[in-house]
Ligand SMILES: [Zn+2]
């Protein structure tokens with residue numbers, strides 16, 4: 001079984017009730033954080049986890065909303081890990097990730113210096129190991145296998161999605177993308193597909209061109225559902241809602257997805273949790 005927790009269901013637009021894009025995946029003894037938008041640490045704490053409990057951090061792309069709290073994750077893991085010689089935080093992302101991590105460590109350079117000077121048992125900067133991929137197997141350890149594939153969020157490029165497999169269960173995280181072959185292949189037959197979505201019908205009505213621009217590189221609810229249907233996934237999990245649904249509006253979002261996808265559709269507030277069992281893709285709702 002794989003446990004999916006939507007830690008942050010928001011977007012770049014600040015929302016009092018939604019953290020930025022971030023999803024927690026628990027598979028066996030391993031814990032993966034996929035993207036780390038604003039407020040991720042509060043949501044990690046609420047989900048009973050923390051930066052010091054992460055097996056690896058996976059980044060779908062380097063848009064600010066998806067990496068806003070990268071520095072907080074790195075620093076907090078560093079100062080809340082009390083074992084000597086802690087394992088480096090594994091960070092897996094598209095090309096460019098190493099630059100962003102290096103710049104983040106530089107931005108926190110003063111802080112890192114203060115803490116090393118103050119605590120005798122902190123003898124070096126945060127240990128991180130960055131791995132950049134555009135496709136292929138990115139993780140294979142202790143019964144969890146993770147494959148990456150290119151997505152299409154142009155002009156943001158390269159961007160990747162992840163497929164996490166454990167004990168017969170599988171979950172695909174699309175990140176931000178329009179429908180594309182890379183995602184279709186990655187999602188084929190998966191137990192669940194976590195897909196970011198925006199409502200073009202509502203966003204197109206906003207009289208601000210900069211806001212309307214976002215329609216051209218994000219999937220609509222129906223497009224995400226269509227991808228899920230084509231791939232034959234068991235559960236479609238919607239996140240990264242634009243505009244943010246008000247209370248009671250999730251039925252509208254689910255209904256739009258249901259016009260093209262007739263299996264289980266999940267959406268909800270931050271901390272919404274979905275259990276993905278082995279073989280779920282072959283069962284009807
Ligand atoms: Zn993006």
Ligand SMILES: [Zn+2]
Pocket residue numbers: 011012021063065066176196240
């Ligand atoms: Zn985004």
